[in-house]
Amino acid sequence: MAAAANMTAIENDRPPTVISFDTISLSYGNRVIISDLSLDVGRGEIVCIIGPSGCGKTTALRMAGGLVRPSAGSVRLRGAPLTAPRQDVAIVFQDYGKALLPWRTASANVSLAMEAAGVPRDQRQARIPPLLAKVGLAGHGDKYPSEMSGGMQQRIQIARCLAQDPAVLLMDEPFGALDAMTRQGLQDEMLSLVAETGTTVFFVTHDLEEAVYLGDRVVGLLPNPGRVGIDLKVSLPRPRNQLESREMPEFLRLRRELFDFIEKAER
Amino acid sequence: MKAWRILWLALSFLVAILFVWGWQMLADYRIVSPVFLPGPDRAWRSLTLGFTTGDLGMKFLSTVERMFWGWLIASLLGIVLGAAIGTSPRLRTYLAPTLEFLRPLPASATIPVAIAMLGLSDGMVLSVIAFGALWPVLLATIHGFAAVEPRLYEVGRALRLSRPAVIFKIALPSASPDILAGMRLGLTVALILSVVCEMIAGRDGLGNWILLSARSFRAPDLYAGVILLGVLGYGTSVILAAVEGRLLSWRKRAR
Ligand SMILES: Nc1ncnc2c1ncn2[C@@H]1O[C@H](COP(=O)(O)OP(=O)(O)OP(=O)(O)O)[C@@H](O)[C@H]1O
């Protein structure tokens, strides 16, 4: 099985699969939310998921995180069935205001991930400042989330995820609530962090341009029930640049194609 | 900000002085008969005398002790039960009607029942106090635990926190503002019930002192007891507010 997966990976010149959705379906009661969805995410790939509201993007991400189990089919992580959340799979939630502990400082919030993993106190203390520095929060460790801007709060959450040393980063519209300038800054920071570590990224967004700008691939889901409707490869050169990448013909072509896809899907 | 606080303090101090002065005037001009209303001067003399030559200090301490133990039992019980009920939606739906029925019962109404079951003992007094003070703590704790942001539980799951870690690192801190507010109310109830129990069951303490003073027309002694009760209520609430301020310092920093 694993050998066969490797064979196809070599044939298609694709990196080995890290997350794979194998014809999964999910129903709540008798309502089918997702039906026969199949999708492979390769190691180090950034796959962006788009689709009309309610088509099951968040649900798919939660399944990849082991928070929800499919009613049929299986989600696998490096070939092994995923049945519960895993230490090396980190989730960045959209609502940073609710996902941080308001009674803990930025440092202590980052520490939580390591406490969960049983990292001893002195090692935690040593690792926190570099983690905060990585997300541009050096010197802000003693602040409470409520004392920080939305962008800074989302950075805390990203730092907390990095503290897990994740092989896979699952992000659910992480920058959706931020203003345009902050969002672009965080997009670039995320890209360089991920490039450094070779992390696999599953990125849900409703912003088509963001999907093309960040992704190696953009997967569009169709609603009712959720399934894959389009899977586009993005062959824009890296590192990407907010001005140049967004002006390339390839970028404009992909944006157009996704725009048409969404319009059709919503009809 | 700081100047406002000082002005505020000065004003409330002034009101207190005016109050004592008005009281003195009422007594001096015998607007109310001195048999019922001695001036603050006489009440004060009786207070110091009670502490130096009498056993008012002992009575004060036994009331404090009674209130404290009853409140502590109520708080521990309320937090544990409240956490269990608050975190379980099923328990909540089963128990909510019962709790709503029991809650508005005046705690002093339980005293005859407790006397019938436990006699005029210290155990009876303690159970009445604990039972009465339990309600505010229990209901506030249930609310606090039920209102924990579901996203935080999900964060706990995603990070693979153990169950005790979820309780002590997520649920309890999140519910702590509600719990502390409930404990503050519970302390007031505990003080009231301590006094009432001492009066009804004749246990030694400030309540009994006040009752006996009233029966033998020792008005200054009565007022000395009432003053002490006021001081006790005020002092405990100041201490609790300070503890609360320390524990919840993260809230004050918000925006
Ligand atoms: N726990 C649940 N019980 C019942 N239905 C649910 C549950 N969670 C999600 N759904 C339904 O599943 C569908 C997909 O939800 P999901 O949140 O995955 O959509 P989404 O693509 O992320 O939408 P959006 O773009 O608005 O975030 C929705 O119709 C939603 O109502």
Ligand SMILES: [Mg+2]
């Ligand atoms: Mg969603």
